Each structure stands twice: as structure tokens, then as C-alpha cells.
Amino acid sequence: MEVKQGAQAIAHSVKKCKPDVCSMYPITPSTELPEEIAQLVADGELDATIIRVESEFSAISGCVGASAAGSRAYTATSSQGLALMTEVLFAASGMRLPIVINVVNRALSAPINIWNDQQDSISQRDNGWLQIYCESNQEAVDTTIQSFKIAEDEDVLLPIMCCTDGYILSHTYEPVELPDEEEVQEFLPEYDPDHAYLDPENPMTQGPFAYPKPYAALRKDLSDAVNGSKEIVKRVHDEFAEKFGRSYGNGLIEEYKNDKDTALVSMGSICGTIKSTLDNRNDAGLMRIRCYRPFPEEEIKKALEGKDQVIVLEKNVSMGHGSGALYNEIKSILPRSTTVHDIVVGLGGTDIAEEDINNMIDSLSNKENGVKRWLLEKGGKLQKNRGEK
Amino acid sequence: MEDDLFASGHRACAGCGSALALRHLTKAAGKNSVFTIATGCMEVVSTQYPTTAWGVPLIHTTFENAASVAAGIKEALNQQGKEDTNVIALAGDGGMVDIGFRALSGSLERGHDVLYVCYDNGAYMNTGVQKSGATPFGASTTTTPAGKQSHGKSEWQKNVPFIALMHGVNYVATASIADLDDFKKKVKKALEVEGPKYIHVHCPCPIGWGFDTSETIDQGRKAVESGAWVLYEIEDGNFSISYKPSERIPVKDYLSGQKRFKHLDEDDVETIQDHVDRNWEELKKLEGLDLDLLKLL
Numbered sequence: 129m130e131v132k133q134g135a136q137a138i139a140h141s142v143k144k145c146k147p148d149v150c151s152m153y154p155i156t157p158s159t160e161l162p163e164e165i166a167q168l169v170a171d172g173e174l175d176a177t178i179i180r181v182e183s184e185f186s187a188i189s190g191c192v193g194a195s196a197a198g199s200r201a202y203t204a205t206s207s208q209g210l211a212l213m214t215e216v217l218f219a220a221s222g223m224r225l226p227i228v229i230n231v232v233n234r235a236l237s238a239p240i241n242i243w244n245d246q247q248d249s250i251s252q253r254d255n256g257w258l259q260i261y262c263e264s265n266q267e268a269v270d271t272t273i274q275s276f277k278i279a280e281d282e283d284v285l286l287p288i289m290c291c292t293d294g295y296i297l298s299h300t301y302e303p304v305e306l307p308d309e310e311e312v313q314e315f316l317p318e319y320d321p322d323h324a325y326l327d328p329e330n331p332m333t334q335g336p337f338a339y340p341k342p343y344a345a346l347r348k349d350l351s352d353a354v355n356g357s358k359e360i361v362k363r364v365h366d367e368f369a370e371k372f373g374r375s376y377g378n379g380l381i382e383e384y385k386n387d388k389d390t391a392l393v394s395m396g397s398i399c400g401t402i403k404s405t406l407d408n409r410n411d412a413g414l415m416r417i418r419c420y421r422p423f424p425e426e427e428i429k430k431a432l433e434g435k436d437q438v439i440v441l442e443k444n445v446s447m448g449h450g451s452g453a454l455y456n457e458i459k460s461i462l463p464r465s466t467t468v469h470d471i472v473v474g475l476g477g478t479d480i481a482e483e484d485i486n487n488m489i490d491s492l493s494n495k496e497n498g499v500k501r502w503l504l505e506k507g508g509k510l511q512k513n514r515g516e517k
Numbered sequence: 518m519e520d521d522l523f524a525s526g527h528r529a530c531a532g533c534g535s536a537l538a539l540r541h542l543t544k545a546a547g548k549n550s551v552f553t554i555a556t557g558c559m560e561v562v563s564t565q566y567p568t569t570a571w572g573v574p575l576i577h578t579t580f581e582n583a584a585s586v587a588a589g590i591k592e593a594l595n596q597q598g599k600e601d602t603n604v605i606a607l608a609g610d611g612g613m614v615d616i617g618f619r620a621l622s623g624s625l626e627r628g629h630d631v632l633y634v635c636y637d638n639g640a641y642m643n644t645g646v647q648k649s650g651a652t653p654f655g656a657s658t659t660t661t662p663a664g665k666q667s668h669g670k671s672e673w674q675k676n677v678p679f680i681a682l683m684h685g686v687n688y689v690a691t692a693s694i695a696d697l698d699d700f701k702k703k704v705k706k707a708l709e710v711e712g713p714k715y716i717h718v719h720c721p722c723p724i725g726w727g728f729d730t731s732e733t734i735d736q737g738r739k740a741v742e743s744g745a746w747v748l749y750e751i752e753d754g755n756f757s758i759s760y761k762p763s764e765r766i767p768v769k770d771y772l773s774g775q776k777r778f779k780h781l782d783e784d785d786v787e788t789i790q791d792h793v794d795r796n797w798e799e800l801k802k803l804e805g806l807d808l809d810l811l812k813l814l
Contacts (some may be wrong), residue, residue, distance in 0.1 A: 335564075
């Protein structure tokens with residue numbers, strides 16, 4: 129065990145995965161990742177080429193070039209940086225390039241705000257990247273390693289975001305177990321792709337133009353690949369657990385005291401606070417979503433089967449719905465008999481305490497047909513959407 | 518015989534100057550080359566899934582990132598021990614001097630061993646002839662249309678070869694499809710240079726400029742003979758004009774063959790002639806000074 133800052137711990141995890149090219153641009157709060165990786169390269173501990181690009185658009189573009197050439201490509205970013213990458217993110221998944229991004233989650237402008245919520249990566253949910261949300265720094269360390277293996281699996285070949293809450297995790301010192309480098313090398317085979325390379329002896333055209341019919345077919349292929357990756361996310365998680373002795377639920381979701389009539393549903397570091405709250409009561413459980421893309425529909429349905437009431441806590445807003453994106457997805461797969469509430473929490477770094485979670489559980493009931501509420505500050509009253517009676 | 522690495526059968530328009538440039542660029546660069554291309558005419562006509570015109574590896578991603586994709590490719594190939602493979606980033610004028618300019622500037626500054634080639638047809642031709650930063654003064658495009666209150670584009674072209682130079686680039690050249698030997702010679706020379714290099718090749722477009730498809734080379738030649746397009750090289754900071762017409766033809770002879778300049782009145786033509794004359798004289802002076810322009814950095 130070592131006590132390390134979250135971002136530094138993740139950087140050491142990246143190092144053990146031996147990326148060939150790290151194409152990186154600084155942005156708060158993911159900045160410590162390019163800094164730490166640059167230091168590891170400067171100290172001769174990591175034999176990677178760092179491209180110190182002029183923007184996040186070029187950070188991800190450099191990754192696309194390197195990955196298309198058959199190398200292992202990596203970057204890290206947050207918030208505006210991820211938003212700036214958007215166009216290339218869609219291209220990267222469409223081209224089946226297994227790039228890994230550590231997303232250190234931060235709010236999006238405006239107003240500009242450097243603190244944590246998950247609006248940045250949730251807003252990228254439809255772009256064909258896999259997304260895993262971590263609860264702790266240890267999970268971030270472990271999931272970073274798993275991410276390379278999942279992305280590069282020949283049945284996946286898709287890019288992946290390993291998401292970690294900004295500041296709450298990235299800048300917090302926690303004791304972490306850093307996996308042994310040799311063991312990581314045994315776990316993660318070298319990347320040697322058959323599907324994407326740039327070899328003059330065997331020329332290939334990547335990123336072509338497609339007319340409607342092949343376009344539609346290729347987009348469905350992509351969707352099928354994203355859906356199909358669920359089994360590999362799970363398998364890689366299980367293999368990791370066997371080798372390193374740490375597991376996170378079943379790799380897709382994690383249930384905690386989930387044998388009550390009420391279930392809370394959330395993602396990321398807030399789940400630690402929820403677990404601690406639930407330790408002092410016996411009327412509610414938690415289902416944490418770890419793998420958000422692909423969306424583990426069957427596993428979620430099973431975990432929430434027969435619940436009277438589900439309370440979704442989420443750090444994002446799907447504007448125009450008066451709720452978060454996750455709420456809509458959860459509601460769409462549950463029977464009408466289950467009451468589903470949504471609480472938008474933690475926007476722009478607003479804190480949330482155990483008393484807030486207690487208050488939610490105490491004040492909501494399954495008599496209501498599901499409500500949408502906002503918690504705008506620690507200890508604050510749950511607020512309704514304007515116009516709601 | 519040199520291999521044709523940009524094969525016939527692509528969907529470029531008859532008389533396309535850019536397709537000609539690509540055919541000869543790939544010939545000059547040779548088989549041991551990897552290309553990345555920005556979205557644009559040449560990408561769209563040559564990569565229609567599941568076909569490709571490319572006999573060398575090619576990757577297209579988006580409109581504005583050819584230069585940074587090239588950086589990723591080059592550094593990955595170096596890591597793989599394939600330092601000898603040429604990496605060439607290709608974009609039209611829109612993709613290089615406008616929307617891809619940030620990526621170009623960043624990549625030039627970082628010094629990747631990449632050749633950047635701008636095939637300049639003077640507007641966003643792929644989307645229907647909209648004005649770009651490389652569209653010449655006075656040209657009527659679909660977004661700078663001539664009309665009662667308009668004489669076409671009201672700004673001069675951005676001088677991207679010189680802007681590229683000022684990043685500390687050791688080889689910068691302009692070229693034209695009207696002189697393919699000169700173009701190929703420059704490509705070969707550029708690829709011998711370590712680090713970043715930039716070539717800007719003038720590619721007449723029958724559709725966007727409004728001339729008969731049989732006149733492509735002729736239009737390119739008139740640009741060079743009038744001095745509206747000057748062929749030059751800047752090697753290690755030393756500027757030299759590659760071709761000096763014994764007597765420059767009037768710029769009117771170049772403009773009058775194209776529909777995009779049809780609306781220009783005598784004053785407009787004189788303004789352009791003055792501009793071309795001044796540019797020519799200044800470039801000749803620059804050549805005579807025997808300056809190392811990179812020392813300005």
C-alpha cells in the first residue's frame with residue numbers, strides 16, 4: 129500500500145500499461161496526469177513518446193494517428209477538453225481504434241467551473257466509447273489497467289473512457305495498492321492489431337467515405353460491438369480479480385445491501401458516501417452502475433426487480449427533461465409499478481453529505497409517481513423543477 | 518516506370534487539378550509512405566467504401582486534424598522502428614489554412630518529421646465553392662458572390678507558406694500542377710529534409726473557377742506566367758524563385774479565362790495587377806538579399 133494522490137496513482141497505473149504514444153494537453157483537474165506521465169518519461173521509467181499538443185482536439189487526433197498506425201495510444205482530459213474532442217471521439221469509435229482516456233470528471237461551462245460533476249462524459253454517452261465510472265482511487269488504478277485490455281480485446285476494438293471524479297478522487301490522497309508491473313504485463317498482452325495499421329507493405333485505407341446503405345450497416349455494426357463488449361468488460365474484471373484479488377461488484381454493477389424495498393442508484397465517488405449512509409439504516413440499498421456504456425440493462429433490471437422505489441442520484445442534467453440522463457435510462461427499463469425518483473446532485477462541485485442522503489430517503493415515498501428533484505447545496509432543501517406543482 | 522499509387526477510377530471531376538497533384542505527389546513520395554488526408558474533395562472522391570484509389574496506407578479522420586493525426590502516426594511509426602517511412606499530411610486550402618490551421622501550427626512548432634502538403638484550389642470546392650482564406654481577391658464564390666454591392670472576395674490570400682516558415686521550418690515551397698517536374702522535385706527534396714516541411718501546390722478547379730475541363734494545365738500556367746502564383750523555395754531560410762518568366766503576361770490574361778473573375782471591372786483588374794507586380798518585385802528583392810529568414814526567429 130502506498131498513499132498517493134489520485135491522479136498520480138492513475139499515472140503510475142498508465143505507466144505499467146506501457147502506452148507507446150501519449151498525446152496530451154493540460155486541463156484542470158486532469159493536469160496532474162500529463163505532468164506525472166511526463167516525469168515518468170523524463171526519468172526513463174516509461175518508454176513512451178509524449179506529444180505535447182496545442183489543444184485537446186489534437187490530443188485525441190494524435191491518439192487516432194498513433195492507434196491507426198497500430199500503437200497503444202493514451203490521453204487524459206476533463207470537461208471542456210473532452211467537449212472539444214467530440215468530433216474526433218465519434219470518428220475514433222467508428223474507426224474501431226482502442227484508445228484509452230482517463231476522464232477526470234468536471235463540470236461544463238457556462239458558467240465556467242473547475243469542480244466535479246459528470247456532465248462532461250455523460251454528454252458523450254452516444255458516441256460509441258465504452259464508459260466505466262470509478263468509486264475510489266484504487267478502482268481507478270485497477271480500471272485503467274482493465275480499460276486497455278477491454279478496448280484491445282479482439283471482440284471489442286473500441287475506445288474507452290475510464291471516468292474518475294475530479295478533485296474528490298483525483299486530488300485526494302488515499303492508500304492504494306499499485307499492481308506489480310510484471311504482473312500487469314502478464315495480464316495485458318502487447319497490442320498487435322490485425323484490423324488497423326499503416327504499413328506500406330500492406331496498404332489499407334482507414335476512415336473512408338460511405339454512402340447511406342453501407343453507412344447504416346457500419347453504424348449498426350458499431351452499436352452491436354458496443355453492446356457485445358459487456359461480456360468482455362465483465363470477463364476482464366473477473367480475470368483482474370483473480371490475478372490481483374480486487375473486484376468491483378460483477379464488473380458491470382455493484383450491489384450494496386440491495387435487499388430492501390428501496391434502492392438508490394448512482395455512479396462514481398458519491399457511492400462511497402451512500403454506502404456509509406446506508407450502514408446506519410436498514411431500509412434502503414444501493415445499486416452502483418460501474419459500466420455505463422455499454423448499458424448493462426439485464427443486470428440492472430435484475431438488481432432492481434421487485435423494488436417499490438428507486439432513487440437515482442446523478443451529477444448531470446439532460447436539459448429539457450428536468451432530470452439526469454441516467455434517470456431516463458433507468459425508467460425506460462423498469463416496469464411502471466416501480467416508482468423512480470431522480471435527484472440531480474453535486475453539480476459544479478457542490479458537496480453532498482450523509483444527512484442529504486438520509487433526507488432524500490426519508491422524504492421520498494413510493495406513493496408519489498416518481499419525482500424529479502434537485503439538491504443545490506449541502507444540507508439544502510430538495511427543489512422542484514419550475515412549474516411543477 | 519514509377520508506380521501509380523493514386524489510381525485511376527476515383528470520382529474526381531474531369532480536369533481536376535488536385536487529383537493530378539495527388540497522382541504526382543504519391544509518385545514522387547514513393548511506396549514507403551503513409552498519408553493522412555483531411556475531409557475534402559480528394560478524400561471524398563478517392564475513398565468511397567468499399568473501394569479506394571490509394572496504393573499507399575491512408576487515413577482520413579476529420580476536416581481539421583490532418584496535421585495532428587500525422588504527428589500521431591509519425592511518433593507511432595518511430596516507436597515501431599519505422600523511422601524511414603515518409604508521413605505526409607494532406608489537406609485542401611480549407612482543411613490546411615482555415616479550419617486545420619491550429620493543428621498545422623501546433624505540429625510545425627513541435628517539429629515532427631512530416632511533410633505537409635496543401636492542395637490549394639482556392640475555395641471550399643467539395644461543399645460547393647465557398648470562400649476560404651486562400652481564395653484570391655476578387656473571386657466570386659458562393660459565399661462572396663459578385664453582385665451590385667460586391668466585387669467578390671474583398672481580402673487577399675493568407676500567406677501560409679511564409680507563416681509555416683516562421684515556425685522554424687527548414688523546407689517550404691510553392692508549386693503548381695502546371696509544372697509537375699518542379700512539383701515532384703520539390704516533394705523529393707522535402708522528404709530528404711529532417712523535421713517539418715511544407716509544400717503549397719496550386720491546383721486549378723474547372724468547377725469552382727469556371728473554365729473548360731481541358732484548360733486545367735493552361736490556367737495553372739497562366740497563373741505562373743503572370744506572377745499571380747509564384748513558384749519558390751525556402752531552403753534553410755534561403756528564399757529563391759524557382760521560375761522567372763522572361764516576360765510576365767498581364768494578369769488580365771489569367772483572370773479573363775475564369776468565370777469567378779468575370780464581374781471584375783478595369784479598376785479591379787488594375788488593383789490585382791498592382792498587387793501582383795508589387796509582390797513579384799518584393800520577392801525578387803528578397804531573393805537578392807541572400808537572407809537567412811530563419812534567423813528572424
